[in-house]
Amino acid sequence: xxxxxxxxxxxxxxxxxxxxxxxxxxxxxxxxxxxxxxxxxxxxxxxxxxxxxxxxxxxxxxxxxxxx
Numbered sequence: 001x002x003x004x005x006x007x008x009x010x011x012x013x014x015x016x017x018x019x020x021x022x023x024x025x026x027x028x029x030x031x032x033x034x035x036x037x038x039x040x041x042x043x044x045x046x047x048x049x050x051x052x053x054x055x056x057x058x059x060x061x062x063x064x065x066x067x068x
Contacts, residue, residue: 011060019049 007017023046029036038046 016053016056019053
């Protein structure tokens with residue numbers, strides 16, 4: 001639903017949609033593939049991307065609030 005309402009409409013850049021899908025796949029792999037392990041580098045990269053994503057969403061919400 002995120003992609004339908006935010007990516008396809010152009011509110012959020014498509015790179016964040018791809019990232020969102022990747023981290024969801026990683027989370028599912030960690031939950032159901034008991035052998036799945038992540039390196040420190042992978043975890044740090046995911047954390048940095050999540051911080052960027054949150055910042056983007058906060059900016060969008062502020063812009064939407066200014067338009068009301």
